[in-house]
Amino acid sequence: MKKVLTIAGSDCSGGAGIQADIKTITVHKMYAMSVITALTAQNTTGVYGIRETDAEFVAKQMDCVFTDIRPDAVKIGMIPNEKIIRVIAEKLRTYQVRDVVLDPVMISTSGSRLMSKDAQEALKEELFSLAAVVTPNLMEAEALCGFSVSTPCEMERAAEKIACYGSGAVLLKGGHLADGADDLLYEKGKYIWFSSKRIENPNTHGTGCTLSSAIACNLAAGYALERAIKNAKNYLTGALQDGLDLGAGSGPLNHMYRLPPFANGYPFR
Ligand SMILES: Nc1ncnc2c1ncn2[C@@H]1O[C@H](COP(=O)(O)OP(=O)(O)O)[C@@H](O)[C@H]1O
Numbered sequence: 417m418k419k420v421l422t423i424a425g426s427d428c429s430g431g432a433g434i435q436a437d438i439k440t441i442t443v444h445k446m447y448a449m450s451v452i453t454a455l456t457a458q459n460t461t462g463v464y465g466i467r468e469t470d471a472e473f474v475a476k477q478m479d480c481v482f483t484d485i486r487p488d489a490v491k492i493g494m495i496p497n498e499k500i501i502r503v504i505a506e507k508l509r510t511y512q513v514r515d516v517v518l519d520p521v522m523i524s525t526s527g528s529r530l531m532s533k534d535a536q537e538a539l540k541e542e543l544f545s546l547a548a549v550v551t552p553n554l555m556e557a558e559a560l561c562g563f564s565v566s567t568p569c570e571m572e573r574a575a576e577k578i579a580c581y582g583s584g585a586v587l588l589k590g591g592h593l594a595d596g597a598d599d600l601l602y603e604k605g606k607y608i609w610f611s612s613k614r615i616e617n618p619n620t621h622g623t624g625c626t627l628s629s630a631i632a633c634n635l636a637a638g639y640a641l642e643r644a645i646k647n648a649k650n651y652l653t654g655a656l657q658d659g660l661d662l663g664a665g666s667g668p669l670n671h672m673y674r675l676p677p678f679a680n681g682y683p684f685r
């Protein structure tokens with residue numbers, strides 16, 4: 417069985433973060449492991465509190481994972497501060513980890529800061545060069561490259577600039593574009609667009625987490641990056657299209673949308 421590790425923050429409401437990642441990895445029929453960088457108290461309406469994990473304890477979790485059940489791919493999401501960024505980078509180097517998908521989570525869809533502003537530089541310096549691909553959304557791309565990113569043309573300029581920070585490739589997500597939901601991959605000097613129709617569903621809590629962990633699963637399965645992204649985007653689109661509607665705010669996706677029922681009647685309907 418392939419094994420995938422997520423290094424991210426916990427979302428007690430189950431829509432984003434560690435919980436979205438574990439659901440995604442499990443539905444891909446892979447073994448999920450987690451290193452928790454922070455606890456968040458959040459739900460579909462907002463983020464109401466954050467407790468950061470001690471950096472030393474993040475290091476200990478990584479040692480436990482890598483010295484025993486070694487993952488085939490790693491997804492990194494929310495990292496609240498610079499100290500934890502540096503510890504994660506050191507451990508990734510020590511254990512010579514490849515196939516890292518880095519989602520540079522900065523601000524939640526509901527508008528709360530999930531990473532301190534001064535940690536952004538450390539993220540670029542320490543972690544980008546260890547990632548096979550980084551997956552910023554439009555706002556994160558603006559923070560990383562310092563100019564406005566809201567059109568396909570600006571996305572191409574931004575992806576090229578972000579690629580200079582040393583990651584293997586950049587996937588710039590277009591979920592917040594005014595039209596459509598086209599994502600752009602910049603890899604080895606080439607632009608590759610992944611187009612999809614915009615789904616009119618306000619319940620998009622955890623779309624970025626789900627996409628990045630699905631890419632990690634596809635890399636673990638041995639797919640090359642372009643195909644891994646195509647498969648992951650199909651998975652994400654299905655989970656969004658299913659139209660689950662939970663909570664009073666921007667609700668979560670349905671990860672179980674294509675699970676077949678077992679012969680004995682499970683899962684429950
Ligand atoms: N309304 C939508 N319809 C179709 N795809 C969407 C929609 N919103 C987001 N996506 C897709 O979800 C993935 C995550 O994108 P995005 O929402 O931009 O990231 P984040 O969750 O980090 O803000 C991308 O593949 C994006 O194209």
Ligand SMILES: Cc1ncc(COP(=O)(O)O)c(N)n1
Pocket residue numbers: 424425426427432433434456493494521523524525526530620621622623624625
């Ligand atoms: C723990 C955690 N990690 C990531 C996100 C971003 O997800 P979204 O952009 O859907 O708010 C989040 N809200 N919480």
